Amino acid sequence: MKKNKIIFWITTVIISLMMILSAINYFTNAEVIIEMSRLGFPSFFVKELGMFKIIGALVLIIPLIPTKIKEWAYAGFGIVFISAFIAHLNAGDPVSTAAAPLVFLAILAVSNVFYHKTKNHE
Numbered sequence: 001m002k003k004n005k006i007i008f009w010i011t012t013v014i015i016s017l018m019m020i021l022s023a024i025n026y027f028t029n030a031e032v033i034i035e036m037s038r039l040g041f042p043s044f045f046v047k048e049l050g051m052f053k054i055i056g057a058l059v060l061i062i063p064l065i066p067t068k069i070k071e072w073a074y075a076g077f078g079i080v081f082i083s084a085f086i087a088h089l090n091a092g093d094p095v096s097t098a099a100a101p102l103v104f105l106a107i108l109a110v111s112n113v114f115y116h117k118t119k120n121h122e
Contacts, residue, residue, distance in 0.1 A: 008114035026050035
């Protein structure tokens with residue numbers, strides 16, 4: 001039981017910190033708009049995605065948020081990671097670069113699995 005909570009919190013904090021830090025970068029680094037454009041995304045999408053990353057990270061971290069809402073955050077982040085993988089491949093980036101979002105997708109999946117394991121034992 002305690003092991004499940006530890007795994008859940010470690011993976012969830014990793015995902016949430018990564019999303020918040022990338023969102024901050026989206027709001028403070030003008031080069032992000034250039035990179036996102038290279039990947040095929042419009043410039044307005046940078047701010048929109050940044051806002052949703054912060055909201056999603058908070059949803060995952062705050063314990064009082066209902067499970068159904070957390071599931072939307074998990075699904076949204078899954079879509080973000082898969083889309084990032086596809087966008088990098090489509091832009092001609094090396095597989096090693098394109099695969100990075102899949103690592104976070106795996107961490108996200110572990111977080112989700114252990115979230116449900118901890119919920120089932122409460």
